[in-house]
Amino acid sequence: MLSNSSKYALKGVLYLAVYASESNKIMAKDIAEPINAPASYMAKLLQELGRHDIVSSVKGPNGGFYLDEKNMETQLIKIVEVIDGEQRLRSCMLSIRECDADNPCPLHDLVGDAKSFFVKNLEETTISQLVSDIEDGKSTLPL
Amino acid sequence: MLSNSSKYALKGVLYLAVYASESNKIMAKDIAEPINAPASYMAKLLQELGRHDIVSSVKGPNGGFYLDEKNMETQLIKIVEVIDGEQRLRSCMLSIRECDADNPCPLHDLVGDAKSFFVKNLEETTISQLVSDIEDGKSTLPL
């Protein structure tokens, strides 16, 4: 459903959301390790996320990545779209261009609801909401 | 969600279900064309599906692919599993091994219902049911 890359990206951003702050920035390699992602690949993903204002970063000594208040309100779908592209999640299950409610492909009605629900949740949920869940003990951060 | 390969496979099997029969077998290249799949790649996929008793085939003149009565009752999930492997659809959204209802990852509750619903439908639906939909005008075959 999600590419490996966007999984790394989501985990990385979540890790930052929980453990980093402007006064406690975290380096790419220290984010990659707990997530089991290759360090330099993680760095590249964070770079891309930075270009799209999804994470914040500072170079040099005491530098690293963190999320500012605005970053914390990023919708999950944004992260997936930046890494996997806009189409991947939204395209027809059989990759048929003309597929829509009026002209449904054979899988459209079968899995369409599940997919819309899935996408809708990613659209509506922000990083900060997931952090609340973690802090409330409703879910656990990947380690 | 599904790989390109399993999309080709699903479309190919559906095409056979609608247009082929034991007395009217269809060659790989004639299946590939309407589906916009590369002919020899389609042939490979059909071969693999044949090994798993999902499609039937006969070599030689007047040969080709078709679905017998048993093939028609194949659950969609079988096709996806043969082509994409067992794990792809079922693994955790963040690829976390220990993720389950008791120890949910941050996305588990958010998208878990959508995913279970999605997988459940693929498990419960057979090729013949999709064909009924098509014949009833509820959906249209990819052309």
Place this chain on the structure above:
DNA sequence: CATATAAAGGATAAAAATGTCTTTTAATCT
């Protein structure tokens, strides 16, 4: 039986995704 036909199988190629490494740039600190 000989020939033609079409799937099966295997080897190879191209493209995309994932992963690594090196150099450059910007920031901090002495």
Place this chain on the structure above:
DNA sequence: AGATTAAAAGACATTTTTATCCTTTATATG
């Protein structure tokens, strides 16, 4: 200012997925 640190950027390597091609095997038909 100079040295050091860490992200940014870009080049390169590997792996996986997708695609192509060629040979072999099975089947039908004259």
